[in-house]
Amino acid sequence: MKKLFGIAITSIVLDQIIKNVFFLFMNYGDSIAIIDGFFNITLIGNTGAAFSILSSNTILLILISIIVLNALYFGFIKGKNLNATSQVSFGLLIGGIMGNLIDRVIHMQVIDYLDFNFFGFDFPVFNLADILIVVSMVLIIVQIFKGEKNEMSSKTK
Secondary structure, eight states: OHHHHHHHHHHHHHHHHHHHHHHHHOOTTOEEEEETTTEEEEEEEESSSGGGTTTTOHHHHHHHHHHHHHHHIIIIITTOBOOHHHHHHHHHHHHHHHHHHHHHHHHSSEEEEEEEEETTEEOOOBOHHHHHHHHHHHHHHHHHHHTOOOBOSOTTO
């Protein structure tokens, strides 16, 4: 479990450092071209979830985040002997959820900054926490399809 919580804490700290550096040195709407026509650092505030779903429902999104974190912990982590992949997956997922939750509580919106343009499609701006959530979900899905098992008995047995 130390690995899981170490990954979660490291993810949260890294996410918050990056967001706050951009937040301190840029204004909302500012954009810096990194790879012209493909990748920019663009600082925006997102009051919704992925693709701005549930925009301006910050309190609801805070509550959903708290419920999901509790469900993860009590349903999938507490009392379980998780394999290494599960620890990484859940650590990244918790880190990503917490990173965006901290933004919602402090700023009443999520700070996004990664702005990609793929063949003329301007992909929605996102952040490291979003990447962590997506990567964790891919890892969890791969584990499910590979049939990897965790020891589901409690640690007291």
